Amino acid sequence: MTFSLNTCRKWSRVVHRDLSFFFSGMLIIYAVSGIVMNHRDTINPHFSIERKEYTLTPLPTPAKEIGREEVMTILQPLGEAGNYTKHYAPKAGQLKVFLKGGSNLQVDTDTGAAVYESVKRRTVLSAMTRLHYNPGQWWTLFADTFAVGLILITLSGIVMLKGKKGIGGRGGWEFAAGIALPLLFLLFF
Incomplete structure (x- = not known):
């Protein structure tokens, strides 16, 4: 069997197609979580x-003397009575209630003004984002395999097309622009 440019193009199509399908799920996960990581400030x-x-009715009991039963009464309308962990009075007229999962309630016992902060874990997005932090040795192996796969997908894509749409034509210009753009950002921004 002789190796020719056409044989190379034929195999590059196979490699490009199969690796693209295999790694497409991971690529989507990395892309979505990457966007979120880029916008962590929002x-x-x-x-x-x-x-x-x-706004609650002002509590007649001083904040430091409020017991668990009174706190449960305050939490009942919020549906958080079952999530109570503890409470304390940081200063006169203020009550802070801690709930399971990180949620909390702050009450001004003199005026009845209350602020409820609900904290809920984003299960899927959190797990996807965690992959960017390299969670373990097996993940390092997969991430390295993924990186090699992306290189093979890119190289097979470069040689797959011939003529004015390939690397010798429009594809070459697009390839050069794809390298130049990140370099410009690194050098000038």
Whole structure:
């Protein structure tokens, strides 16, 4: 069997197609979590945090003397009574209640102003983002295999097309632009 440019193109199509299908799921996961990681100042990938303000009737008991039963009464309308962990009064007239999962409630016992902060884990997005932090030795092996796969997909894509659409024509210009753009950002921004 002789090796020719046509044989190389034929095998590059096979490699390109099969590796593209194999790694496409991982590519989507990395792309979505990468976007979220780039915007961590506006999107928390691990938790969804919501703040709600309420007005309760002012509590007659001083904050430092409020017991668990009174706190449960306050939590009942929020549906959080079963998530109570502890409470304390950081200063006179203020009550802070801690709930399972990181949620909390702060109450001004004099005015009845309350702020409920609900914290919920983003299960899927958090797990996807965790992959960027290299969670273990097996993941390192897979990530390295993924990187090699991307290199093979790229190289097979470069040699797959011939003529004015391939690396000798429009494809070459696009390839050069794809290298130049990140270099410009590295050098000038």
